[in-house]
Structure formats: C-alpha cells, structure tokens
Amino acid sequence: MSNTGTTHDVIVIGGSYAGMAAALQLLRARRRVLVIDGGRRRNRAASHSHGFLGQDGADPAAIAAAARHQLEAYPTLSWHEDEAVAAGGEHDDFHVETRDGHCHRGRRLLFATGVSDTLPPVDGLAERWGVSAFACPYCHGYELEQGRIGVIAAGPMSIHQAQLLPEWGTVTLLLNDALALDDATAHELAGRGVAIEPTPIARIDGHADVVLADGHRLPFAGLFTAPRTAPSTPLAERMGCTLSETPTGVRIHTDDAKQTTLRGVHACGDAALMMHSISLAVADGAWAAAHLHRSLVWPDA
Structure with missing residues (x-):
C-alpha cells in the first residue's frame, strides 16, 4: 500500500x-x-x-x-x-x-x-432503466406527453407512485404478484383514474411494451417503479x-x-x-x- x-x-x-x-x-x-x-x-x-x-x-x-x-x-x-x-x-x-x-x-x-437501485426482477426492466423506465416523475414525467404510463409494483411505495402519476398521463398499475390491494386502496386508485392489471409480467420489450404472462401486450410511453x-x-x-x-x-x-x-x-x-x-x-x-x-x-x- x-x-x-x-x-x-x-x-x-x-x-x-x-x-x-x-x-x-x-x-x-x-x-x-x-x-x-x-x-x-x-x-x-x-x-x-x-x-x-x-x-x-x-x-x-x-x-x-x-x-x-x-x-x-x-x-x-x-x-x-x-x-x-x-x-x-x-x-x-x-x-x-x-x-x-x-x-x-x-x-x-x-x-x-x-x-x-435494486429493481423488481422483471425481464427487460434493467436494460430500460433511465431510458424508458424511471423512479421519479418530477424528473421524467413531463416528457411522456400525457401518454400511457405503467407502474410496475414493487411494494407499498408503488401505490403512492400510482396515485401521483395521473398528473402526467393515463396510469395502469401492474401488480405483478408483488402487491395485494385492499378494497379501500383499490377504490382510492379508481378515483384517481388508475387501471389495475393483475396478470403477471412475462417481460418488457420494445420501447416500454409490457408483455403479460397470458401473451397480451400493453404499450406504454414510459414505465415507473419504486426500486x-x-x-x-x-x-x-x-x-x-x-x-x-x-x-x-x-x-x-x-x-x-x-x-x-x-x-x-x-x-x-x-x-x-x-x-x-x-x-x-x-x-x-x-x-x-x-x-x-x-x-x-x-x-x-
């Protein structure tokens, strides 16, 4: 030394x-x-x-x-x-x-x-981190031009994200087996216009396309999660x-x-x-x- x-x-x-x-x-x-x-x-x-x-x-x-x-x-x-x-x-x-x-x-x-950052274990998420998948809406929300936004659940903070993000676009909360919603929380999210997607995620490809386990593809302008x-x-x-x-x-x-x-x-x-x-x-x-x-x-x- x-x-x-x-x-x-x-x-x-x-x-x-x-x-x-x-x-x-x-x-x-x-x-x-x-x-x-x-x-x-x-x-x-x-x-x-x-x-x-x-x-x-x-x-x-x-x-x-x-x-x-x-x-x-x-x-x-x-x-x-x-x-x-x-x-x-x-x-x-x-x-x-x-x-x-x-x-x-x-x-x-x-x-x-x-x-x-420890991200949810979703295939394709890490490769898009900082490019089309983000943590902070104040840093990246405006540029999504009020388009479709996907929130990949990682824990309780994901509820807060989903409640906040309708300020920047149309939001879908992807539960991905990481989050269970009680009736009161689901009602509160619905009041903010948040759609709930319970089907698990198979992978992310393209710009920010979420491919579900049942084969359905959900295209988004951007994705958010709470690492x-x-x-x-x-x-x-x-x-x-x-x-x-x-x-x-x-x-x-x-x-x-x-x-x-x-x-x-x-x-x-x-x-x-x-x-x-x-x-x-x-x-x-x-x-x-x-x-x-x-x-x-x-x-x-």
Whole structure:
C-alpha cells in the first residue's frame, strides 16, 4: 500500500453532483480537498436531465463534466479516478485506500457515494432503466406527453407512485404478484383514474411494451417503479456509520449538520437522503460542506 504523503482537509468519496457541490464550497474556503471517484454516476444511462434549475434538458454527463472543469480551476483540488475500497481512522486522522493500492489521508471524510437501485426482477426492466423506465416523475414525467404510463409494483411505495402519476398521463398499475390491494386502496386508485392489471409480467420489450404472462401486450410511453436503494458502497457501514431504514430503502444516517454517527465523518446526496434528484443532491452537498468547514475552523464546537 503506497501512502501519498499528503494530508487533505477533506476527502470526498464520490465525485458526482453532491460530492462536487461539497468540494466547490470547501475549495472556495481554500481548503485542501481530495475527490475520489469511480466514474459511475447513477444517472449515466439518462440522455437528459430535468428539473435542475438552469440546466433543464441538459445532458447529465455534460453537467458533470462542466462542474469538474470548474473545480479544477482551484489549486487546492486533488482528483483521484479510482474506487475507494477501504476507509478507517478517527477524527483528524482518517485514511482511504483505493483499488490501485494508494492510501490517502485526511482530517475529515465525506461520503457522497450515491446509491444503487435494486429493481423488481422483471425481464427487460434493467436494460430500460433511465431510458424508458424511471423512479421519479418530477424528473421524467413531463416528457411522456400525457401518454400511457405503467407502474410496475414493487411494494407499498408503488401505490403512492400510482396515485401521483395521473398528473402526467393515463396510469395502469401492474401488480405483478408483488402487491395485494385492499378494497379501500383499490377504490382510492379508481378515483384517481388508475387501471389495475393483475396478470403477471412475462417481460418488457420494445420501447416500454409490457408483455403479460397470458401473451397480451400493453404499450406504454414510459414505465415507473419504486426500486429499493442502498448506498452504492458498504464503506460507511463498515467504518461503523449507522444506516437508517426509509420507505425506499436504507440511507447513511446523519444529523442536521450532515454528520454521521462517527465524529468527523459526514455524508450527503442520495446516499444520505430519502428523496433523490440532482437539485437535492447539489443542495445537500453544499450544506454538508458548510458544516465540514465549520468543524475544521472550530474542531471542538
């Protein structure tokens, strides 16, 4: 294991939107920041980003590239393109090991690792994730032009999705043996104009065509489901950070200052939030950075 010999003020694990937003604030405070990034943005399959003020409709890869270019104008930035595989230490003396054998040291850690999505086991769904199958209607609903929308049931959150999505089109809730509806819920969904399809799904093909087990084909403008999310790397949990259960999965537990249950270790973005979008990730990263900076100025506060 090779030690880089530099002690950074903050090591940011994850160089997507939340991590870069945090790094920017810290760099503007003239702090030494190392960003470690494995290069796998959660929205890498999406061709357009929506709902982010000033960037509506932009290529998310272009947003990320422009942000990194802006960070690189600051001389106290270091950027390491690799996967963090281990982390440890204590307040003011943390270390992060990367797959290439380097060991990086820092006074504070920020987990901005994003999340992984566990999708319902439907043939063809993963290949369309971020292209014609989505989780967030605020990010992707408008572009469906009020067409036919299919909601693939994954659990109780799918009821919430089906109730909300009629704002964007004509909705069918595909139960797919993953959800049982009581009479009151079925009545409530009917009141929102939601059709119920009890036949299991055989596969998805074409743009967003659902082929049922009985052979019937239901074409949709787009599909939604409620994946179960979890931090994309177990590093924070392995260090001893507590995870919290949410209706959509698990997140790294933080207080109002974005500090985890370990002193000197913070978390932000999708990995530390229940609701996810670029806007929320950027705001959360900036908020985490402000508190990280305060902890460096007043370490005993």
